Amino acid sequence: VEALRDPAYYERCRLSTIENREQLRVGLANCGLRVIPGSANFLLSFLRERHMTAAQLVESCRKSGLFMRDAAAMGSLGNYAIRMAVKDAATCERIVQIVRSSLRSQKCRASAPGC
Secondary structure, three states, X not given: OHHHHOHHHHHHHHHHHHHHHHXXXXXXXXXXXXXXXXXXXXXXXXXXXXXXXHHHHHHHHHHOOOOOEXXXXXXXXXXXXEEEXXXXXXXXXXXXXXXXXXXXXXXXXXXXXXX
């Protein structure tokens, strides 16, 4: 309850979330995702390449300990939408690494033998 009386704490948290959200947005975009700009503590993204659905990416990432949300159930977003929470900088980097690895792995399997 004491933290509620500390506006400076919340300002630091707000600024940190903005910085980490941008780090995550850039990283996911560099992985080939279309990231919807926002101001919340999560990002909505769409897979551009259709060799993997959001459900498949979510499952693949889960095997590496990353939990994110298949956003298909959130309305008419389709089968290629995912939602990820913005975390601290190190966790955001880990998110990007796991997503990149999962996408590369699936792309390799989908492309050709001996990839």
